[in-house]
Amino acid sequence: DAKTTQPTSMDCAEGRAANLPCNHSTISGNEYVYWYRQIHSQGPQYIIHGLKNNETNEMASLIITEDRKSSTLILPHATLRDTAVYYCIARMEYGNKLVFGAGTILRVKS
């Protein structure tokens, strides 16, 4: 699985969009970008994943650059409940284990 790099922490004002970047410059053509989050010692929660097209679901949007070397997770209207550690993971679909890095601590502030 390709290595991913994320900022250690970010702050966001409640109600504003939270944009979480991820670099994955060594990603291979058949590796997907997955995003999970973990809210204070709860089990990680799947958010979204994509290969090369931008994706949107009820939780978030995923923007992947054309060269696929980086991506951005967008939470359109962050709430206090979105405060969590966000993990960007590059992996094959139908793979296997998830390899978690340190992730980004997102603090949403009122």
Place this chain on the structure above:
Amino acid sequence: DSGVTQTPKHLITATGQRVTLRCSPRSGDLSVYWYQQSLDQGLQFLIQYYNGEERAKGNILERFSAQQFPDLHSELNLSSLELGDSALYFCASSPPAGLAAADTQYFGPGTRLTVL
């Protein structure tokens, strides 16, 4: 609620002891994964089972073992416990390949193990 259940929620035991953690996957999911989360190591993959068979192994110690039963629930056995085994242990499950959202892993609430 992910649909994955884990018992017990908390476990406190002494060094040298043996414990069993239990996981029930979501209905229909065939894969079960175990992860360990400690303060210094972060979230680490331990082992994966698919429909009763071991599929992949990660950094699982020899003192640890797991199995998946015919009803698809899984147990993680930790023996000769050491202080450093204190951690959160998560179980996750995923649906079979070919189904919608396949390969999305759904995590349980975890078991917090404290070794004194």
